[in-house]
Amino acid sequence: MTLMTKGKQLLIRTPEGVEFPMQIAGPVTRFFALAIDRCVVMLASSVVTVTLSLVGLFSMDLFLAVTSVLGLTLALGYPIVAEWRWRGQTLGKHVLNLRVIDVQGLRLQFSQVVVRNLLRFFDEFPLGFSFVGGASHLISMRGQRLGDLAANTVVIRHVQAKEPDLDKLLPDKYNSFREYPHLAARLRQSVSPHEAGVSLNAVTRRDALDDVERMRLFKMMAGNFRGLVKFPQEATEGLSDEQYVRNVVDILFRDAG
Amino acid sequence: MIIDVPKFVKTERAFWEELESVVNRFERDPLTCLDMEELKRFHYLYARVSADLSKLATFAFEKEVRAYLEDLVARAYAEIHETRRIPHRFSPFEWLRCTLPHTFRAHILAFRVALAATMIGAMFGAGVMLLDPNAKDAVMPFRQLLGDPGERVAREESTQVDHLSGRKAQGAAFYITHNTKIALFVLSAGITLGVVTLILLFYNGVVLGAICLDYVLSGETTFLVGWLLPHGSVEIPAILVAGQAGLVLGAALIGWGRKIPLADRMRAVAPDLVTLVFGVVLMLGWAALVEAFFSQYHEPVIPYSIKIGVGIVELALLVLFFSRCGRKTRNDANDKRKTTADQNA
Numbered sequence: 001m002t003l004m005t006k007g008k009q010l011l012i013r014t015p016e017g018v019e020f021p022m023q024i025a026g027p028v029t030r031f032f033a034l035a036i037d038r039c040v041v042m043l044a045s046s047v048v049t050v051t052l053s054l055v056g057l058f059s060m061d062l063f064l065a066v067t068s069v070l071g072l073t074l075a076l077g078y079p080i081v082a083e084w085r086w087r088g089q090t091l092g093k094h095v096l097n098l099r100v101i102d103v104q105g106l107r108l109q110f111s112q113v114v115v116r117n118l119l120r121f122f123d124e125f126p127l128g129f130s131f132v133g134g135a136s137h138l139i140s141m142r143g144q145r146l147g148d149l150a151a152n153t154v155v156i157r158h159v160q161a162k163e164p165d166l167d168k169l170l171p172d173k174y175n176s177f178r179e180y181p182h183l184a185a186r187l188r189q190s191v192s193p194h195e196a197g198v199s200l201n202a203v204t205r206r207d208a209l210d211d212v213e214r215m216r217l218f219k220m221m222a223g224n225f226r227g228l229v230k231f232p233q234e235a236t237e238g239l240s241d242e243q244y245v246r247n248v249v250d251i252l253f254r255d256a257g
Numbered sequence: 258m259i260i261d262v263p264k265f266v267k268t269e270r271a272f273w274e275e276l277e278s279v280v281n282r283f284e285r286d287p288l289t290c291l292d293m294e295e296l297k298r299f300h301y302l303y304a305r306v307s308a309d310l311s312k313l314a315t316f317a318f319e320k321e322v323r324a325y326l327e328d329l330v331a332r333a334y335a336e337i338h339e340t341r342r343i344p345h346r347f348s349p350f351e352w353l354r355c356t357l358p359h360t361f362r363a364h365i366l367a368f369r370v371a372l373a374a375t376m377i378g379a380m381f382g383a384g385v386m387l388l389d390p391n392a393k394d395a396v397m398p399f400r401q402l403l404g405d406p407g408e409r410v411a412r413e414e415s416t417q418v419d420h421l422s423g424r425k426a427q428g429a430a431f432y433i434t435h436n437t438k439i440a441l442f443v444l445s446a447g448i449t450l451g452v453v454t455l456i457l458l459f460y461n462g463v464v465l466g467a468i469c470l471d472y473v474l475s476g477e478t479t480f481l482v483g484w485l486l487p488h489g490s491v492e493i494p495a496i497l498v499a500g501q502a503g504l505v506l507g508a509a510l511i512g513w514g515r516k517i518p519l520a521d522r523m524r525a526v527a528p529d530l531v532t533l534v535f536g537v538v539l540m541l542g543w544a545a546l547v548e549a550f551f552s553q554y555h556e557p558v559i560p561y562s563i564k565i566g567v568g569i570v571e572l573a574l575l576v577l578f579f580s581r582c583g584r585k586t587r588n589d590a591n592d593k594r595k596t597t598a599d600q601n602a
Binding site for chain 1: 284303304307308310311323327330331334335336338339423424425426427429430431433434437438441442444445446448449506510520523524527528530531534
C-alpha cells in the first residue's frame with residue numbers, strides 16, 4: 001500500500017493496484033464543523049439541564065452536581081461516541097461532508113478516536129481558540145492537527161459528484177456520432193476523465209465566456225477530440241467546433257444504453 | 258480495450274451490491290465473523306470490484322459509478338487489509354482486572370519518570386518554603402491555603418455545624434471535573450515530546466511540597482496527613498498515571514533507538530493511552546467522592562487516626578492493584594500458550 005499527498009489530496013494505492021483519492025478537508029470547513037458540534041453540545045446540555053430540573057426540586061445540590069458532571073461528559077464523550085458509531089463523523093462533520101479516516105485508509109479504531117479527541121485539550125490551547133491545532137493543521141502536509149498526528153488520522157472531505165442535468169444542457173437533438181457506436185465506444189475509452197470534465201465545464205459555462213475566447217476554446221477542444229477518434233466525414237459535415245464538442249459531451253455523459 | 262459500458266455495468270452490478278452488503282455487515286457490527294467460504298467470497302468480490310474500478314477508471318463518463326466504486330473499494334480495503342488485532346467484546350471486569358494493571362506495568366519506566374519529576378518538584382517547593390517563607394504567595398495557587406495553617410486547623414476543629422451541608426455533591430462534581438481536565442491536559446501535553454508534561458508534573462510537585470512543608474513547620478503534620486491522605490492517596494497517583502500516559506505519548510513520538518516508523522509507533526501506543534486515561538478518570542472519580550464526603554471533615558467529627566488509616570488502606574490497595582492484579586492470569590495464559598505450542602510441535 002502506498003500513501004501519497006498530492007496537493008490537497010491523499011492518494012491511497014492498494015496492493016491490487018487500485019488507486020483512490022481522498023480530498024483533505026480545509027481549516028475553514030473543519031472550524032465550521034467544530035462550531036456546529038459545539039452548538040450541539042450546548043443544546044444537549046440545555047436539554048439535560050431542563051430535564052433534570054425536576055431533581056432540583058428535591059435536592060439543588062445533587063442537581064448542580066449532576067449537570068456539572070454531565071456537561072463535561074457530553075463535551076468529552078459526544079465527539080468520541082459519534083465518531084466511533086458513525087464511522088468518523090459527528091453531526092457537524094456530517095453536515096459539512098467531512099469524515100475522519102485512518103491515514104492509511106484502514107478501519108478507524110476506537111483508540112484512534114479517543115486519542116484524537118483527548119488531544120483536543122492541547123490543540124485548543126490557549127483558551128479554546130485552537131491556535132496550536134490550527135498552526136499544526138497549516139504546517140502539516142495532510143492538514144492534521146496534533147490530535148490527528150498522534151492518532152494517525154486525517155479528516156477528509158467526502159465530495160458527492162453531482163451529475164449535470166444533460167437534458168437541459170444538451171437538448172434531445174440528433175447526434176450524428178451515435179450512428180457509429182463502435183467509434184462512440186472508442187471515444188469513451190480514449191477521452192481521459194480530466195478532458196471530459198473540462199469539456200463538460202466548457203459547455204455548461206459557454207454563456208459566461210467571451211465570444212472570441214469561446215470560439216478559440218471550442219476550436220482547441222474539437223481539434224483534440226478529432227485527433228483521438230476519427231468519425232466519417234458524413235457524421236461531422238457542417239458541424240461547428242462547439243457542436244462537435246457538444247456531441248462528444250453527449251456521447252461521454254449521456255447513458256448510451 | 259473497448260468495452261460496452263452499459264452492458265458491463267449491468268453485469269457487474271450484482272457483484273458490487275453483494276460486496277456492499279458484506280461491507281455493510283462489517284460496518285454495522287465490527288465483530289462480525291465470516292466462515293472460510295464467506296471469507297473466500299469476500300476476497301473474490303473485493304478483487305473483482307477492484308478490477309472493475311481499474312477498467313472504469315480509464316473511462317471519462319459515469320462519474321457517479323466511478324465515485325461509487327471508489328468508495329466501495331475503499332471501504333472493503335479497510336476491512337481486508339486491517340491487520341491489527343480485532344477488538345474483542347469489551348468486558349469492564351476483565352479490563353479492570355487485567356488490562357489496566359498490565360498496561361500500567363508495561364510502561365512502568367514512564368511512571369517512575371513522572372514520579373521522579375513530581376518528587377523533585379516537591380523537594381524544590383519545600384526548599385523554597387524553607388529558604389524564603391514569604392514566597393508562599395508565589396508558589397501556592399490556592400488563595401484559601403495562604404493563611405496560617407495553625408489558624409485554619411483551629412477553625413476547622415472548632416466548627417460545630419456541618420459547613421459542607423448542601424454542598425457535598427457539588428464539591429464532588431467540582432473536584433472530578435476540575436481534576437479530570439487537569440489530568441487530560443497533562444496527558445495531551447505529551448505531544449510536546451513530553452516536555453510540557455514533565456513541567457506540569459514538576460509544578461504539581463512544587464505546590465504539594467510547599468503545602469506540606471508549610472503545615473509541617475506549623476506543627477500540623479497530623480492534620481495535614483489526615484486531610485490529604487484519604488483522597489490524595491488516589492488523586493496524586495491518578496495525576497502521576499496521567500503524566501505516565503503523556504510521557505508514553507512523548508516517548509512514542511521520539512522513538513529512541515526504535516527503527517519503526519512514527520505512524521506505527523503511534524498505532525502501537527494508542528490503545529495503552531486510552532486504557533490509562535480511563536483508569537485515571539476512574540481514580541479521580543473515587544478521589545473526588547472521598548474528598549467531598551470524607552476528607553473535609555476533621556476531628557472531632559472524624560478522628561485523624563481513622564482518616565489516616567483509611568488513606569493508608571487505600572494507598573496499599575492501589576499499590577497492590579497496580580503491582581499484582583492480573584499477574585496470575587497472564588502467567589496462566591503464557592503457560593497455556595506454551596502448552597499449545599508444545600502440543601503443536
